[in-house]
Amino acid sequence: xxxxxxxxxxxxxxxxxxxxxxxxxxxxxxxxxxxxxxxxxxxxxxxxxxxxxxxxxxxxxxxxxxxxxxxxxxxxxxxxxxxxxxxxxxxxxxxxxxxxxxxxxxxxxxxxxxxxxxxxxxxxxxxxxxxxxxxxxxxxxxxxxxxxxxxxxxxxxxxxxxxxxxxxxxxxxxxxxxxxxxxxxxxxxxxxxxxxxxxxxxxxxxxxxxxxxxxxxxxxxxxxxxxxxxxxxxxxxxxxxxxxxxxxxxxxxxxxxxxxxxxxxxxxxxxxxxxxxxxxxxxxxxxxxxxxxxxxxxxxxxxxxxxxxxxxxxxxxxxxxxxxxxxxxxxxxxxxxxxxxxxxxxxxxxxxxxxxxxxxxxxxxxxxxxxxxxxxxxxxxxxxx
Ligand code: AMP
Ligand code: MG
Numbered sequence: 105x106x107x108x109x110x111x112x113x114x115x116x117x118x119x120x121x122x123x124x125x126x127x128x129x130x131x132x133x134x135x136x137x138x139x140x141x142x143x144x145x146x147x148x149x150x151x152x153x154x155x156x157x158x159x160x161x162x163x164x165x166x167x168x169x170x171x172x173x174x175x176x177x178x179x180x181x182x183x184x185x186x187x188x189x190x191x192x193x194x195x196x197x198x199x200x201x202x203x204x205x206x207x208x209x210x211x212x213x214x215x216x217x218x219x220x221x222x223x224x225x226x227x228x229x230x231x232x233x234x235x236x237x238x239x240x241x242x243x244x245x246x247x248x249x250x251x252x253x254x255x256x257x258x259x260x261x262x263x264x265x266x267x268x269x270x271x272x273x274x275x276x277x278x279x280x281x282x283x284x285x286x287x288x289x290x291x292x293x294x295x296x297x298x299x300x301x302x303x304x305x306x307x308x309x310x311x312x313x314x315x316x317x318x319x320x321x322x323x324x325x326x327x328x329x330x331x332x333x334x335x336x337x338x339x340x341x342x343x344x345x346x347x348x349x350x351x352x353x354x355x356x357x358x359x360x361x362x363x364x365x366x367x368x369x370x371x372x373x374x375x376x377x378x379x380x381x382x383x384x385x386x387x388x389x390x391x392x393x394x395x396x397x398x399x400x401x402x403x404x405x406x407x408x409x410x411x412x413x414x415x416x417x418x419x420x421x422x423x424x425x426x427x428x429x430x431x432x433x434x435x436x437x438x439x440x441x442x443x444x445x446x447x448x449x450x451x452x453x454x455x456x457x458x459x460x461x462x463x464x465x466x467x468x469x470x471x472x473x474x475x476x477x478x479x480x481x482x483x484x485x486x487x488x489x
Contacts, residue, residue, distance in 0.1 A: 180484070192466075193465065195463075195465075196253040196257070198250070198460065199243070199249070199250045199456070201242060201243055201246060205235030205239055206234075207232060207234050208231070209232065210450055210453040210457070212232070213231040214231060215437065216426040216430055216438045218427075219427075220423060220426060220438065221419075221423065222422055223416075223419060225438065227381050227382050227383040227440045227441060228440065228442045228443065230443065230446045233446065233450075237443070237445050240445050240446060241445055244288075244289075244449045244452050247449075247452040247453065247456050248293070250456055251292060251455060251456050252294065254460065254462075255293045255294060255297045255298075255329060255459065256294065256297070257464035257465065258270070258328075258462065258464055259294070259296070259327045260467050261326075261327055261467055262325065262326040264470070266326055266327060266372075267371065268326065268327070268372040268373070268462060269323075269325065269326055269328050269330060269372060269373045270324070270328075270329045270373070270375075270458050271323070271324055271329075271330040271331075271368070271373050271374070271375050272329065272330065272331045272378065272451070272455060273332045273337070273376065273377045273378065274331065274332060274378055274380065275334065275335060275337050275338075275341070275378070275379045275380070275422075276380030276441065277387065277411065277412075277415075277418060278387065278405075278408040279386075279387050279390035279391055280387075280441050281444055281447055281448075282333050282334070282380060284444055284447075284448065285378075285447065285451050286331055286333060289452050290331055292452075293329070297327070297328055297329060298328065298329050298330075298331065299324045299329075300333065301330070301332055301333070302333040303322075303332065303333070303334040303335055303338060304334070306318065315336065315339040315357075316360075319332075319335065319336045319364075323368065323373070324373070326372070330373075336364070337361075340354055340421065340424070340425060340429075341418065341421045341422065341425065342411075344417075344421045344424075345418055345421055358429055359428075361429055362431055362434075365429075365431070365433070365434045366431070366433060366434075369433050375434040376437070376454050376455060376458050377429075377430075377435065377436045378437050378439055378451055378454065379422060379425075379426070379436060379437070379438050380441035380447055381439065382441050382442055383442055384415055386442045387412060391409075391412070426438065437450070
């Protein structure tokens with residue numbers, strides 16, 4: 105309905121314009137001055153050839169003079185006032201909504217308590233958050249905007265010699281929502297600033313190397329937000345539960361992982377570690393959906409049932425991970441994930457806080473801006489003929 109109304113309206117406008125002899129511009133061309141002028145030149149050229157004398161038109165096109173292209177006079181960007189300059193360089197405003205319902209800061213509310221037993225954790229809970237689902241969703245969106253602005257600054261820093269990066273490590277059993285975090289949280293920022301890696305069963309080549317080899321090869325470049333969908337922690341989780349390495353070796357790995365992470369932090373990477381925790385009942389429902397819906401079969405693997413049956417062993421392996429690898433420099437965040445809106449809000453908060461803590465500005469130009477501006481202005485009337 106709305107579409108046909110719009111079409112009718114456009115038809116009427118076209119008609120009126122025809123009558124008055126005015127050229128009707130489409131919205132698209134009007135929005136792009138460069139395109140508009142090129143189109144105009146093109147239509148002018150078409151007109152010329154139409155009205156050209158027959159003998160001229162018959163000449164081989166090789167000798168025909170190409171139409172002269174003239175650049176349209178540019179609209180000069182005015183110099184910024186002192187206030188505008190200050191605004192452009194100001195820090196990204198911190199997200200605040202009228203109703204901000206974190207009663208305890210997320211990093212604190214989600215920290216694993218010493219001796220945490222996963223069986224005692226309520227995956228339906230929303231620790232630290234007392235708002236509604238709608239408020240959480242609105243805040244997540246607002247955080248997305250802040251994240252996006254901060255990420256652009258981090259990216260700019262990386263492009264101008266900076267070495268810092270952020271790495272989000274996502275762990276959680278099948279269906280805990282790791283993929284949803286990638287889509288809904290990281291999906292709010294420019295994809296060119298994100299580097300995503302998923303870690304599955306090691307390939308033959310990966311198996312021939314140290315377990316950290318594939319991890320080192322996947323670290324985010326400077327200026328990026330890296331995301332690990334599963335990580336080196338699988339090497340003390342599934343590997344422990346399935347006894348894919350001997351106990352001594354696994355025991356050695358916790359310290360090795362801590363040292364590895366300390367090394368990354370030293371080199372400029374902020375690590376945000378998140379474990380998404382769902383309940384067995386919730387996983388049953390999510391796996392069931394994957395089986396009853398033909399469009400979800402691709403997400404299911406028979407191995408998921410095998411893993412599910414080892415729930416208590418995984419819970420224990422996770423508890424050990426929290427106990428042994430939650431360091432001051434790279435603490436774990438245990439996020440109840442039965443409510444997807446909460447886990448997405450929580451991860452957004454943690455990621456945005458990590459970016460805020462970098463105190464990001466805009467890189468200072470390493471060239472003479474005034475001289476470059478002068479040189480550009482000298483070429484303002486550049487003609488293409
Ligand atoms: P998904 O993330 O659903 O694609 O599944 C990946 C599978 O690879 C999970 O079952 C993981 O436990 C498994 N996996 C990941 N890393 C390792 C590892 N280092 N050793 C063995 N299995 C792994
Ligand atoms: Mg899976």
